[in-house]
Structure formats: C-alpha cells, structure tokens
Amino acid sequence: MERMASHYRKSGGRWLGSGILRGMGVTLKNWIGSYFDPSRLVTVCYPGERLPLPENSRSFPFLIYDGDDPEAGLRCVACRICEKECPPECIHIENERDENGKPRKRPAVFDIDISVCMSCQICVEVCPFDAIEMDQIYAISTNARFEPLRLHKEQLLKPNEYFRELSPTRSAAADARREAERAKQAKKKEAGKKG
Amino acid sequence: MTEDKQLQDELALYGVHLTLLEQVYNWGRSNSLWPLQFGLACCAIEMIASVTARYDLGRFGSEIFRPSPRQADLMIVSGTVTKKMAPQVVRLYNQMAEPKYVLAMGACAISGGPFKGGYNVVKGIDRYIPVDIFVPGCPPRPEALLNGIIHLQETIRRQKLSGPGKARHADRDQPSEYAIPEEGGRDLVPQYNAETWRPSWQGGGK
Ligand code: SF4
Ligand code: SF4
Numbered sequence: 001m002e003r004m005a006s007h008y009r010k011s012g013g014r015w016l017g018s019g020i021l022r023g024m025g026v027t028l029k030n031w032i033g034s035y036f037d038p039s040r041l042v043t044v045c046y047p048g049e050r051l052p053l054p055e056n057s058r059s060f061p062f063l064i065y066d067g068d069d070p071e072a073g074l075r076c077v078a079c080r081i082c083e084k085e086c087p088p089e090c091i092h093i094e095n096e097r098d099e100n101g102k103p104r105k106r107p108a109v110f111d112i113d114i115s116v117c118m119s120c121q122i123c124v125e126v127c128p129f130d131a132i133e134m135d136q137i138y139a140i141s142t143n144a145r146f147e148p149l150r151l152h153k154e155q156l157l158k159p160n161e162y163f164r165e166l167s168p169t170r171s172a173a174a175d176a177r178r179e180a181e182r183a184k185q186a187k188k189k190e191a192g193k194k195g
Numbered sequence: 196m197t198e199d200k201q202l203q204d205e206l207a208l209y210g211v212h213l214t215l216l217e218q219v220y221n222w223g224r225s226n227s228l229w230p231l232q233f234g235l236a237c238c239a240i241e242m243i244a245s246v247t248a249r250y251d252l253g254r255f256g257s258e259i260f261r262p263s264p265r266q267a268d269l270m271i272v273s274g275t276v277t278k279k280m281a282p283q284v285v286r287l288y289n290q291m292a293e294p295k296y297v298l299a300m301g302a303c304a305i306s307g308g309p310f311k312g313g314y315n316v317v318k319g320i321d322r323y324i325p326v327d328i329f330v331p332g333c334p335p336r337p338e339a340l341l342n343g344i345i346h347l348q349e350t351i352r353r354q355k356l357s358g359p360g361k362a363r364h365a366d367r368d369q370p371s372e373y374a375i376p377e378e379g380g381r382d383l384v385p386q387y388n389a390e391t392w393r394p395s396w397q398g399g400g401k
Contacts, residue, residue, distance in 0.1 A: 043249060043250070043254075046341045046342075047341075047342075051338075088302075088308060088312075089312075115302060115306045115308075116302055116306050116308055116311060118308055119333045120333075138336045139339060140330070140339065141328050142328070143328065145299075145306070145321055145326070145329055149329060
C-alpha cells in the first residue's frame with residue numbers, strides 16, 4: 001500500500017490504465033451526447049455524403065479548353081515544358097504533324113499516367129499558357145494497372161467553366177493573366193501596323 | 196433461373212428472394228474484409244485516417260485490422276515497397292489464408308511512383324503478387340480508399356466459384372503462393388514473378 005501510494009505520488013496522479021479509462025470516458029461522453037447534440041455524430045457516410053473539399057485540394061492534372069469545342073479551344077500548344085519538368089516523368093506528349101512531317105503547335109497525343117503522378121503541381125506551375133490545372137476528382141479505382149490509369153487527351157480535356165467552379169481564386173488569376181497577355185499582343189500588333 | 200438477375204430483382208420487389216449459394220457466399224465475404232495491419236509509408240497515414248470516426252471503414256465491415264496474416268482477408272499495400280521490404284510483403288501474402296485479396300494503394304505501390312527511377316524501390320507490387328484493385332493518388336484521400344474497398348466488394352460479389360472464369364482462389368490451377376524475391380547483388384532475385392507479371396518485352400502487359 002505504501003509503495004502504491006508513493007508510485008501514485010511520483011507518477012503525478014496517473015495509474016496504469018488510467019489513460020485507457022479516460023479515453024473510454026471521452027467515447028462514452030460522445031456516445032451519450034450524440035443523442036442530444038447532432039454535431040457529435042462526426043461520420044461522413046462517404047458514398048452518399050461527401051466532405052466539401054478545400055479550394056486548394058488537388059489530385060490529378062487536367063487540360064483546359066476555352067469555349068465549347070475541346071479541339072478548337074485547346075490551350076495547350078504542345079511546348080512540352082511540363083513533360084520535361086514532371087519529376088516522375090508521367091506526361092507523354094506527341095505533336096500533331098502536317099503533311100510534310102513538320103510539328104504543329106498542338107498535341108496529337110497527351111497522356112498522363114496517374115498511376116505514377118504524385119500530384120506535385122509542378123506541371124501547372126511551369127505551363128506558360130495556363131493550359132493545365134489540378135483537378136479534385138479522387139474516387140478512382142481500377143482492376144487493371146496500365147490502360148485504365150493512363151488518362152488520354154479526350155479524358156483530360158475539361159472546359160474553363162469547370163475550372164472556374166472548382167477554384168474561383170486560381171481561375172480568376174489565370175483569366176486575368178490571359179487577358180493581360182492578349183491586350184499586350186493586341187498593342188504590339190497595333191504598334192507593328194503603325195510602324 | 197436464379198442466375199437471371201432481372202427476374203430476381205423483379206421478384207425481390209414482391210418480397211420473394213431467390214438466391215444462389217454462391218451469392219450468399221460472396222455477400223458474406225464481401226462484407227467481412229479484414230485487412231492486414233501493416234503500413235509502409237505515407238499512404239498508411241491515410242489508411243489510418245479512413246478507420247477513424249470521420250470516415251469509418253467499419254461501415255463496410257473492414258474495421259478490424261488483423262495483426263496476423265492468418266486472420267486477414269485483404270492486404271492493403273499502402274505505400275512504397277522497397278527492395279528490402281518486398282520479400283516480407285510477399286511472405287505475408289503467402290501466409291494469408293484463401294480467399295485473399297490485394298489492394299495497391301497509392302502511386303508507389305502501383306508503379307513505384309516518384310521513386311520508380313530509384314535503385315531501391317520495387318516498380319509496382321503487382322510484379323510479385325496478384326493485385327485486385329488499384330487506387331491511384333499520392334496519397335489517395337481516405338474516401339478514395341473507401342471507394343477502392345467498395346469497388347473490391349462489387350468485384351467479389353460478381354465472382355464465380357465454378358465454371359469458366361471462376362475466381363482465382365476457387366481455381367486449383369492458380370498458385371496461392373508466389374516466389375519470395377531475395378536481395379541479390381544488384382537487384383531482387385527473381386526480378387518479377389513470371390506467374391503474376393510478364394514484362395512487355397516478353398509479350399506481357401495487362
Ligand atoms: S502533378 Fe507533378 S507528377 Fe503529376 S503530372 Fe504534374 S508534374 Fe507530373
Ligand atoms: S500543358 Fe502547358 S506546358 Fe504542357 S505542353 Fe501544353 S502548353 Fe506546354
């Protein structure tokens with residue numbers, strides 16, 4: 001008894017197992033409390049309900065197009081900067097070619113292997129044309145490793161409206177940048193005409 | 196007749212439930228997937244998060260993470276499989292009782308991810324053991340793992356126990372254990388199990 005009392009004094013009032021009891025007390029409090037206070041029911045029943053994602057949450061990249069036609073409004077000019085910068089090298093781009101085999105400024109093939117992509121957003125940061133952005137889709141699971149996890153251009157292309165909805169702040173900044181660039185180009189053209 | 200899904204659903208509306216032993220068996224298995232309790236890297240943190248009250252993996256019958264492979268049904272390969280860890284992962288898989296399933300969680304487990312060019316990381320665990328579900332992400336959100344488990348449950352419910360196209364564990368010709376890779380001088384030996392994975396230059400590639 002003497003030894004136990006001294007142990008109790010030394011351990012600052014903590015007994016062996018007292019932590020477990022305290023933890024179970026919290027559980028008990030939440031269980032009983034959940035009958036009176038719905039905010040104690042913390043489970044989000046995933047397939048039915050979903051937690052709202054923060055704006056900067058990101059999963060895999062996608063390509064943006066303007067207007068209604070994905071092919072005409074494609075922003076990407078196949079400069080392949082993102083392909084070179086992607087650390088795990090999971091972007092694969094092939095230029096479109098004209099009859100003489102000269103590469104055009106459009107991608108014929110644009111694949112992202114999301115089985116390798118690490119959501120680092122470097123491709124987004126280096127793209128000079130705001131053509132690639134981060135998506136928030138996460139509910140992906142497949143039975144096979146290679147083809148289903150390789151997203152092709154057709155799957156990657158999404159309209160600018162989608163991006164506006166996804167991330168108002170970032171899309172507003174991108175739109176402003178593109179608008180400023182267009183104004184600069186127009187001014188240059190004007191100056192060229194005058195000169 | 197009971198194989199006729201449409202008729203079955205129609206009858207179910209009138210309170211008549213027809214079923215096959217196979218379906219009862221699959222229903223039972225799909226709702227008691229006990230995962231093996233081990234984590235390899237950052238994905239394991241998301242796996243732990245998916246068992247917390249917020250996401251509650253227990254709603255799908257998978258809350259009991261078993262510390263022994265003998266009691267586990269599902270191996271969640273959550274994270275980077277290094278060459279040092281690969282033999283242990285395959286050995287644990289071999290020790291699990293049939294029917295057993297593997298879920299590769301995250302870029303590293305699927306393909307080596309950011310480390311796929313490295314000297315010490317296995318370029319996808321599907322080279323050594325057969326993987327049923329792939330969940331991409333770096334790391335996948337807890338919801339993504341839940342989604343993968345739901346997908347696995349659907350896959351199990353569709354499995355056949357006899358006839359052509361039957362499930363892997365019901366097929367006696369399919370191996371249940373795989374060769375354990377050992378640390379060689381420069382690489383793992385074998386580099387991949389021919390029974391699970393064939394590189395593209397040998398006419399493979401799933
Ligand atoms: S997010 Fe990172 S890993 Fe993914 S495609 Fe872009 S640069 Fe590559
Ligand atoms: S997405 Fe951007 S960086 Fe990548 S090729 Fe297209 S324009 Fe260039």
